[in-house]
Amino acid sequence: MPISERLNSSVSATPQGHKLDAARQRLIVALDVPSAAASDELVKSLEGTCHWFKVGLELFTAAGPAVIEPLVARGYSVFLDLKFHDIPNTVAGAVRSAATLGVRMINVHAAGGPAMLAAAKSALDSVANPPELLAVTVLTSIDAAALKAGGIDHSPAHQVELLAKMCLEAGIRGFVCSPQEVAALRSLAGPSGILVVPGIRPAGANPSGPNIDDQKRIATPADAIRNGASFLVVGRPITQAPNPAQAAQAILEEMAEALPS
Ligand code: C5P
Numbered sequence: 001m002p003i004s005e006r007l008n009s010s011v012s013a014t015p016q017g018h019k020l021d022a023a024r025q026r027l028i029v030a031l032d033v034p035s036a037a038a039s040d041e042l043v044k045s046l047e048g049t050c051h052w053f054k055v056g057l058e059l060f061t062a063a064g065p066a067v068i069e070p071l072v073a074r075g076y077s078v079f080l081d082l083k084f085h086d087i088p089n090t091v092a093g094a095v096r097s098a099a100t101l102g103v104r105m106i107n108v109h110a111a112g113g114p115a116m117l118a119a120a121k122s123a124l125d126s127v128a129n130p131p132e133l134l135a136v137t138v139l140t141s142i143d144a145a146a147l148k149a150g151g152i153d154h155s156p157a158h159q160v161e162l163l164a165k166m167c168l169e170a171g172i173r174g175f176v177c178s179p180q181e182v183a184a185l186r187s188l189a190g191p192s193g194i195l196v197v198p199g200i201r202p203a204g205a206n207p208s209g210p211n212i213d214d215q216k217r218i219a220t221p222a223d224a225i226r227n228g229a230s231f232l233v234v235g236r237p238i239t240q241a242p243n244p245a246q247a248a249q250a251i252l253e254e255m256a257e258a259l260p261s
Helices: 003-012 016-024 036-045 057-063 069-073 088-098 114-123 144-149 156-169 179-189 221-226 244-258
Strands: 027-030 052-055 077-084 105-109 132-136 174-176 194-197 231-234
Touching: 016 244, 027 244, 036 057, 036 244, 057 077, 077 088, 088 105, 088 114, 105 114, 114 132, 114 156, 132 156, 132 194, 144 156, 156 179, 179 194, 179 221, 221 231, 221 244, 231 244
Parallel strands: 027 052, 027 231, 052 077, 077 105, 105 132, 132 174, 174 194, 194 231
Antiparallel strands: none
16 A cells, blocks of 8 residues: 555544554654664664664665665665665666665655656556655755755745755655745645655753754654654654663653544
């Protein structure tokens, strides 16, 4: 069943008391750690609490595709967050390789352009049960000043909209976006669009404190869900907490409260 249908059925079939399970299907923990051993330890500490894990550049570069297999074998859903951005032929090949790993989501940078996006999309045409292909719009660590430094003289929101329209034309309906652009992307992508949202900081996080780290365009878990996020990606607020399972549980509770009954 496609991810968007699974999410909708998990909410509508879920009575109030089971909203935590629906929230669990929407929380992706970023395994931003330097080794397979550190990843194993983190995943073990979250057993029974979390269902989705994200393998990104740090872990994949250190441990390779082998780090994914045990996660898939244990029934976890995996988002392989390698943000491909290269010429169309190279990205198509990378997408085909990623699709053999048993992961449920992969991604490319929307800034790669229309031909690259179309090549990534068509690379999955012949794959049975393909992973969801997401496009990264503007990184959550980028603000207007950073865009301007790169020669783009308009707001992140406008840039996200331009990139999203380009993705939709290429047939890509899944996005990685900041919490601040979720509502706009939800209306562009429609109810079946998959919106995966990093830059999440729990309600208790101090907006100028160390919990924010390098993220610029942030929101609380509840606000991101209320604005239409399909999935939240959370790294350091869980992985660097003294008790990761407790931190994840608190985030799940915040998400559950914001889910529609
Ligand atoms: O630790 P933190 O919660 O900031 O981690 C966010 C995760 O989401 C990181 O793994 C980062 O690579 C990823 N991400 C992001 N912004 C994007 C896409 C992915 O922060 N636009």
